[in-house]
Amino acid sequence: MTLPWKQLLLLSIIDYCLDSGSYHGPRWRMEPGDLFIPVDSIEEEATLTCDAKGTPPPQYRWSLNGTLINLGLDRRRRLSGGNLIISSLDRYQDVGIYQCMAYNTGGAILSRRASLQFAYLDHFKVHTRSAVSVREGQGVVLLCGTPTSSGDLTYAWVFNEYPYFVQQDNRRFVSQQTGNLYIAKVEPSDVGNYTCAVMNSITKGKVQSSPTSLILRTDGVMGEYEPKIEVNFPDNVPAAKGSTVTLECFALGNPVPEITWRRANGVPFPSKVKMKYSNAVLEIPSFQQDDTGGYECVAENKMGKNTATGRLAFYAKPQWIQTMKDTALAIEERLDWECRANGRPKPSYTWLKNGQQLLSEDRIHVEDGVLSVSVLTLADAGMYQCVAENKHGVIYFAAELMVLASPPDFTGNVLRALLKAKAGTTVTLECKPQAYPIASILWKKGNLPIHTNDRITLSPDGTLRLANVSKSDAGSYTCFARNRFGMSSTTGRLLVTDPTRIIQGPVDMEIIVGESIVLPCQVASDPVLDVSFSWAFNGQLIAKGDGHFELVGGRTAGDLMIRNIQLYHAGKYICVVDTDVESLSAVAVLIVKGPPSPPDSVTVEEVTDSTAQLAWSPGRDNGSPITNYLIQTRTPFTVGWQRVNTVPEIIDGNTLTATVVDLNAWVEYEFRVLAKNSVGVGEPSPVSVKTRTEDQFVGHALLLAPCEPWR
Template sequence: MVVSLQLPWCYVLITLFLSFTLSLSVGNTLQSPVFTKQPGSIVFPVDSMEKNREVVFSCEAQGDPPPFYRWKLNGSLLNSKPGSHHSLSGGNLRINHLNKEDAGTYQCLASNSFGTIVSREASLTFAYLENFRSHKRSSVSVREGQGVVLLCGPPPHSGALTFSWIFNEYPSFVKQDSRRFVSQETGNLYIAKVEPSDVGNYTCVVTNTVTKTRVQGPPTPLILRNDGVMGEYEPKIEVQFPEIVQVAKGSTVRLECFALGNPVPSISWHRVDGVPFARKVDVRKTSGVMEIPYFQQEDAGTYECVAENSKGRNSVQGKLSFFASPQLIEKPQDVQKAIDDSLVWECKATGKPKPSYRWMKNGENLEPTEERVQVINGALSITRLGLSDIGMYQCVAGNKYGEVYTNAELRVIAVAPDFFQNQLKSHTLVKEGGDVLIECKPKMSPRGTISWRKGNDALRAMLKRIVILESGSLRISNTTKADAGTYTCAAHNQFGEASSSGNLIVKEPTIITTAPNTLDVTVGESIILPCQVSYDPSLELKFTWFFNEQLIHFGSHGGYFEKVGGMHAVPGVCVSVQGACAGSGGGSSHTMCAFCFVPVPKVVGGSHLTATVIELNPWVEYEFRVLASNAVGTGEPSKPSKKARTKETVPKVTPANVSGGGGSRSELVITWEPVPEELQNAAGFGYVVAFRPFGATGWMQAAVPSPEASKYVFKNETILPFSPFQVKVGVYNNKGEGPFGPVVTIYSAEEEPGRAPSRLRAKSLSAFDVEVYWKALPWSTSKKRVLGYELRYWEKNEKEDKASLLRTVGNRTMAIIQGLKGCTTYYITVRAYNTAGTGPPSPAVNVTTKKPPPSQPPSKVMWNTSNSKIILNWEQVKPLENESEVMGYKILYKRNQFSRPSIMETNTTSVELSLPTDEEYIIQIRPFGEGGEGSSSRQITIPKISGRSSSAN
């Protein structure tokens, strides 16, 4: 498009205001999106839902233009429009009026004109603990000397549980020893050998570690039978650990082992391979628990628990298997490539099992192709790069214990040669006999060929005196008067050619013909030091004098030094003007105007009053401003001209990201991103959707007249489930039809899965969490494919129609249901699902969840330092009635607020930390027990000191 305008000034630069959205600003560098804050998983206490039913997932990204945000729940985009209980505040997702359907996996998407990146996954789960059933429990009758197990049976719950037992009345809690054991796995109370003093009522106390809720079960009476004393018998191991236990790197693993028997069995632990325990291993022989903190690779192996008394010996074994979630050790970096180049991005991560890799482009999975795109051992390679490859890429390294994301931007440049910003110097001076470099730096991609000519004659290398460098610049050595002239650099690639010219001027060298010489003078005598030169008369001459290698500033020494004769010249001033862009507010709150230099055919001289502005967008209103420039600088821009609108034309830009799928039976759903208004080129803009079954020849077409439309649904009863269609979307306006976009394959709505998963099993992890396993259905792309699994779970005393849902994505065969009630029996079913719905359920299984940790924080914390040790002391934490006993304390210490804390455990109320005292430390103390970790003490800041003490109550 072409617009002409009047120019009133001498040298001018033309600028314009575009009335469509751009985000360019002086001094700002355009930047692809980069996350500065990503969402973290949230466990929401159901008890607080009536008070404040709201959560916020954080998400923040940097970028220019500023990124806009979207969110996914379980892989599907969320509706955050007005009226929805999902809303966006910046990038943060706020969920009001929470309900159980909001549980799931969330991801934040940040996008700008460079592309889209996806955050790590963050889950929302609900934690709760219901009350025990109020019915009375039957008494348990045993003989003296016999072993007994009292069942807790925690109520429905979600979230980790801790357990303790009350004997007769509060606050008389059962104390664990070699004869009595409370399992934190099942909640049950085990008495190895019953004595008359054990007779009484036992009450299970369950605590939710998340909600801090505590409930008590009905009492279970324990009575002695009157038919004699139980004889001695060998140990019978009632509390066992699994055959295989997966343990995360750096975590604490806790194994339980307890046996019934008469006499009371002793419990011992060892490694089957004979390797002695590390000092960190905590073996509590009296309570049947072994703990290994900070689990590392060398701690993996088979462990054995041995229960032994005078009547015999029994043992159980289990293997501790080490795993580590992925950690990136090599990340791809942003890169700019020329069109048709090749790209290799390395991405490496550590982890056990060894991580697998996948790549994403603009938030969608990138599928490798044999021809151009390959992923080998995490490395992404793309050959024959094109403009369609531009975007944001993410490497995702994952194993079954987690995923890590890293992102990088790919820019592909395809530019015809252009000297606009790097013209050859109009005049280059060189002295005769000297060397000169004439730089030629056109902007072009891919790199093309560069040639030179002098005048109208092609330039040839001459005995290595005239050389065209690899960079394209021209070097001339030992110049002569004959080398003077006009030189032209010509650049060429497949997109075009351009040239730029400049003059080389060869001057006579400046030579000192009479130099100062050594003189013997009398103190106080004035002298004149001669300095005569021969030089090119067209050049200004400047003399500079030095005394003992220090510059002499004439006039600043009280007349001590004086310059006589010679020529005084002002140094030349070179002024260059370059284009810039600056953001400016437009006439609408939704419009930004851009202040930018635009291309003109050539430099506009001061005598010109008109200029032609090219490469504008059709059907767009523009304003123009003019700036004048001379050797001193550039003046202020003129006032904006009247608005001028370019003419209409047929549309040229097709919709982006054509995709679809899903929907109801017999539907083909097609979606796309609408074309921006500034690219619609005329009024009456709309879309033409063309589609056909895969393999057919003729196209069916439908017109969608709304320019804001982004979806079309074709419904026909003859459409088979999950059938492939070829789809393309074109554009039109009042001036005619534009092009169609590329053909993509979209599948019609599919059928729900026809089979149920099998071998469903459930295991209680805590008062709030249950681990569920099942056997997967065959993974395929058939018409009844599986996208994931849906778990339904409900309390024993509820109906299935009140079940809560938890969905997994992909062919995973394990899930953890969180936020359950403690000591509650749940029924669980699993079924497969896809975009059409869910399949039939598996047979239901039941599982009973597992007393809260101490809620009181450690008090009267005292500290002092000695040499390289920090010594801490505090008061013993006393649990409340419905809380578990304190088994020990965790000391968390770190160097500053932002570093990760180190952890040390102790079962006493004092500890010595061997730390340098020349650094500041932040310390917290947290009790833990069978119910988990309790409330922390307030933060204690220990400054850089030595030999001092203080307290932090």
């Protein structure tokens, strides 16, 4: 895998490890692809693409067949960006495998390999072809004798003169593998001249052979004979995943043989398989591993049969299933990378660093797809590539290794200048400098080293923990960090405070609607602490803009005044006290009492000339049980609402029906109900439907009528 030309790059990247600026190694944006150029286009230019990103912008080098292209001495080849442009193409000098390298101060990477080929089709040699003499009924093979070429070819045969072509059927077949024409059983109509026509699929160029005459012998007709397979497929046919596989099979014989296909394992062909040209061609599109195995072609006529066999073998280019990531490690740490690819056959692996192959030595271990580097040094930084390869393809994957080396630096993680902690709690002081390699840590209180005990612990990451702190733990703490590149420190002061106590907090209360109260919240705290108060009502923070609420008090008091209390102010109130070191809270439940809400659904159920039966639904009691109900009425003859007499005379809070008495006959009444509790009388209910009492004389007539004789 190591290419000599890559060694020339070392001088270009030697300063990479010494570069102190911000850089990133190259990453491919575009890699070269295979080119197949018609040979008649050699006067034009060919461009092999190569484009990478990186900081600083990458530079490029190209190799051909493993040898560095010296662009300074090559007038036909030049770079445009990273693209290689070749002018005045030469069929012999420019053909081969090209590879691009992109490099900067971050390292170097190799592109995929790209082939440049020239498609051409030479002319047939000019010579007279001998006539072919056969008996009627005999089979014959006319050879094409394809001239030298490059690129896919297609074949056809001209019969006598252009544009009359041989039509393929069960008796005649043109192989696209050999170009030959096969006639299973010659008939008199076959006599004539045959010319092989070849076309290059890339150049579209066409050439024709000299004609071959087919004549019949006069010594009789060929008798019947068993099939003889002349067109066959190899014993082992490699087939790429997803490709279209074509197998040919054709036999000579008299009578004309019939061609059939079958799989050796007896499994029927899937629907995707197609038969063409009277079954002479078997086509398998989108070849998969399930299509592998033995295939048999059977040629049969009444004289017998013949069988040709072969195997289709599945192969696949490598594809990544596991790759590595860009990695930043401290000097002296260990690197472990692994890459994996699938493919058939199983791929082999190599590793490249800055375009050169890595071999196991000293600190470096390379095995299969695993790369390990122990005790990293600055020289190990660079661009690495894992390469997976089988005989059908090769793939590359790149990742950057950054090796970090620096003295301890607390710029992003200094100790707090002043840390306050409540006595009895645990204090954690973190010492986390940026340092490569990891720094050793030493803590001091004042000028004295700190020693661990059952209350003071030091974690491997440098974190200092002080449990159950007291006033004696207060003071100045300094963390010293050191590695082989230098030392640094950070200092902070610890202040231990007395616990804060709520000496008067809110208590559960009952209050009447419209009144105002103050919910107390007063604390005793260490004077060095900053104290703040906030209140929550039913889980929501009380906003300062609410006109009913006002926070009153000084540094150690956060009393809450509630003015003109309404029913909806009932609920849970929490006073939250926050200091530099702790948070406390006190809870109280406020019950707001008010007159009952209006009763509902007042209905008149039965009416006489002087009474009405009423029923209603209760409203909310608003914090105080309903003691009794009052009923009022009005008529067109009254001014406003008037209280009426009822049975029972006093309607208690558990009664929801009553009879209104002492009403006037034949008068239209409306009724409403009011509820009363210990706070007062509530708002009246909605008004009932207007109801007229009965005529008192109708009532008397009904009573007297049975006593009088009927007239």
